[in-house]
Amino acid sequence: MNFEYYFDKILDFYNVSTIKELGLAIDTGASTISNWKQRNSITALKKKCRELGIYNEIFGDLNKIINIASEVNQAAKEINEVDIDETTLLLFKEAYQKAKNSDNIKGLRVYLMDFQEFQKVEKITINELKDLFENMLTESKK
Known part of the structure; x- marks a missing residue:
């Protein structure tokens, strides 16, 4: 934050x-x-x-996204899917905050909806994951 x-x-x-x-x-x-x-x-x-x-x-908008993420976690658990780990959840929140601060929430949403193919990664550092989200934000502005 x-x-x-x-x-x-x-x-x-x-x-x-x-x-x-x-x-x-x-x-x-x-x-x-x-x-x-x-x-x-x-x-x-x-x-x-x-x-x-x-x-x-002051903090309301971020709380909404946290609540939405919690609801997604709960729904995923209910259908026996893997829930979002804390690190990924925090990175989603950080990406959301960056998009909000740059007035580009719509761009982030569009990018996330289009982001369909994931590469399998055995290990990734926090900085690499942050870079991935920053690249997502950059791409969504184009």
Whole structure:
């Protein structure tokens, strides 16, 4: 998850541009917010958003894709198919977020629907899998 992306969403949500203004808006010290930012603490942002009742407004879209993936996993289990492992699920979420950030969700969907042939791979590193998803996004923009 990209801390800066969600931090910017919170700034936009409260229509503020500085840590000090955000602190006043959410009743949190500027030093605390600065600490979150230095640590890139998505967990702290999520916790505060839950407390403020704005979690869905800030993180909602990603939660929808997680819920959809969970439903797909459950359906696959029910028909005795192999479910999606956590690493692949996380990469799908990352690919979705990149497509969303580049305003190309439709391109990602089209590419995934067209992606019918898989090569058998015995071993693949996380970086190779990330490269594969990035190539998918690049190809979907063409």
